[in-house]
Amino acid sequence: MRTAVVIGTGLVGTSAALALAGRGVTVHLVDHDPESARTAAALGAGTDEPPEGRVDLAVVAVPPAHTATVLAAAMRDGVARGYLDVASVKGGPRRELEALGADLTPYIGTHPMAGKERSGPLAATADLFEGRPWVLTPTRDTDTEVLNLALELVALCRAVPVVMDADAHDRAVALVSHTPQLISSMVAARLEDADESAVRLCGQGIRDVTRIAASDPRMWVEILSANPGPVADVLAGVAADLEETVTALRGLQSADEEKRRAGTEGIRDVLSRGNAGRVRVPGKHGAAPASYETVAVLISDRPGELAAIFADAGRSGVNIEDVRIEHASGQQAGLVQLMVEPSAAPVLAAALRERGWSIRQ
Numbered sequence: 019m020r021t022a023v024v025i026g027t028g029l030v031g032t033s034a035a036l037a038l039a040g041r042g043v044t045v046h047l048v049d050h051d052p053e054s055a056r057t058a059a060a061l062g063a064g065t066d067e068p069p070e071g072r073v074d075l076a077v078v079a080v081p082p083a084h085t086a087t088v089l090a091a092a093m094r095d096g097v098a099r100g101y102l103d104v105a106s107v108k109g110g111p112r113r114e115l116e117a118l119g120a121d122l123t124p125y126i127g128t129h130p131m132a133g134k135e136r137s138g139p140l141a142a143t144a145d146l147f148e149g150r151p152w153v154l155t156p157t158r159d160t161d162t163e164v165l166n167l168a169l170e171l172v173a174l175c176r177a178v179p180v181v182m183d184a185d186a187h188d189r190a191v192a193l194v195s196h197t198p199q200l201i202s203s204m205v206a207a208r209l210e211d212a213d214e215s216a217v218r219l220c221g222q223g224i225r226d227v228t229r230i231a232a233s234d235p236r237m238w239v240e241i242l243s244a245n246p247g248p249v250a251d252v253l254a255g256v257a258a259d260l261e262e263t264v265t266a267l268r269g270l271q272s273a274d275e276e277k278r279r280a281g282t283e284g285i286r287d288v289l290s291r292g293n294a295g296r297v298r299v300p301g302k303h304g305a306a307p308a309s310y311e312t313v314a315v316l317i318s319d320r321p322g323e324l325a326a327i328f329a330d331a332g333r334s335g336v337n338i339e340d341v342r343i344e345h346a347s348g349q350q351a352g353l354v355q356l357m358v359e360p361s362a363a364p365v366l367a368a369a370l371r372e373r374g375w376s377i378r379q
Contacts (some may be wrong), residue, residue, distance in 0.1 A: 019043055019171050021073040023097055025088055029059035029134060030104050031079030032142035035063035040144050046073065058139040072096060075167045077102040081237070082244035084279055086114030101125045101165035101195040101358035102171070106191060108155045108184035122352040126168050127184055129191070130177060135232040145176070154331040155184040192248035199230055199238055200253065206231035216271035222344040263288050310339050310357035313366050316376040317354050327354055327375065336362045353378060 020043060024035040027049040035045045035058060045064030049055040055066040076098035082105040087102055088205040089111070101124055105111055107126040117121060132150040152172045156165050172179045182190070206228040209217060242249060258322055264294050265283025317323045331338055340357035358366055367377050 019074045023073050024073045024077045026079035027054045027139050029141045031136050032058040032063050032139040033146035035221045036144035039064050041174050073098045076101045081240040082107050090118045090120045100167040102128045102168050106241050108187045110244050122159045123161045124164050126160050126164050129153040137234045148176040150177050151180045153180050153182050153187050188245050192252050196249045197252040202231040262299040311360040311363040313356045313363055314378040315354045330373045334366050336366040
C-alpha cells in the first residue's frame with residue numbers, strides 16, 4: 019500500500035492515518051469539517067489536499083449512521099482500489115450498502131477494538147491499535163485484493179486481525195463494549211445527586227466502574243442507534259440478574275431465617291458467576307488470563323515519585339506486569355499497586371523496602 023485516503027478525521031480515523039503516515043504511506047485526509055482535517059494534517063497524519071488520482075485504499079471513519087452513504091459516494095467517485103470502514107457495527111452498514119445498489123466486491127467491513135474516552139483528532143495516537151484486535155468481516159463477494167489491503171492496514175497499525183461474521187460481531191460488541199458503556203453510565207448517574215459526603219469516599223472501585231462514563235454522549239447515541247437490538251438483549255439479561263439480586267438483598271433484611279438463607283445463596287450465586295466470567299477476560303497481549311500478586315507502595319504526590327519507584331523496581335530485576343494508582347482522599351499521597359508474577363512479589367517488596375519505600379500489606 020502506497021496511498022490511502024482517510025474519510026473522517028476523528029479519533030480512530032486520525033490514529034489510523036498517523037500509523038500509516040508514520041510507515042511511509044501517503045495519506046490524504048477528508049472531513050466534512052475542514053478544520054478537523056487541517057488539525058489532523060498538522061499532527062502529521064497526512065495532507066488535507068485531495069489525491070491527484072485513485073488511491074490504493076479508502077478508510078471510511080465516520081459515525082455508523084453515515085457510513086453506508088459516505089462509502090457509496092466514495093465508490094461512485096472511484097477514489098480507491100479498495101474500500102473499508104471502521105464503524106463499531108458491521109451488519110447495518112453492509113445491508114445499507116446493498117440497499118443503495120453498491121458493488122460489494124471492493125469493500126470490506128472492519129472494526130478496530132480500540133478507543134478512548136476522548137474523541138477528535140487531538141486525542142489520536144499512532145499506537146492506538148497496537149496489540150488490539152481488529153475485526154474483519156469479509157463476505158463471499160469480497161475481492162481477495164481488498165482483503166489483502168485490509169490485512170496490510172491492520173499490520174501497519176500493529177493490530178491483530180480477527181475474522182468474524184458481521185452479525186456475530188455486532189452481538190459480540192453488544193456484550194463486551196456497548197452494554198458496559200451503558201452500565202458504567204448508569205452507575206455514574208447515581209453520583210450526580212449524591213451527598214457530597216458520599217462522593218468524597220470514592221475509591222478505586224468506583225473509578226474503575228465509571229471510567230468510560232466520561233465518553234461523548236453524542237458518539238454513543240450514534241453507536242447504540244446502530245446496534246439497539248443486540249444491546250437490548252444483553253441488558254434484558256442484566257435486568258433479570260438485577261431483579262434477582264434485589265430480591266436476594268431484600269431477603270437478607272427479613273426476619274425469616276429461610277428468606278435470609280435464600281438471600282445469601284442468591285448473592286453468592288451472582289458473585290460466583292461474576293468470578294467465572296471475569297476469568298474469561300483475556301490477559302496481557304490477549305493471552306490467557308494470568309494471576310498476579312500486588313505489591314502496594316505508599317508514595318507522595320511529588321514530581322518524580324513514579325519515575326523513582328519504577329527505576330527502583332527495574333533495579334530489582336522484576337518485570338512489572340501491570341500497574342494501578344489509588345489516590346488517597348484529602349492527602350497528597352497514594353498507593354501504587356504493582357502487579358507481578360506471584361514468585362516475584364517477595365523479591366520486589368524486599369528490594370523496594372531496602373531502598374526506603376513503604377510497602378503496604
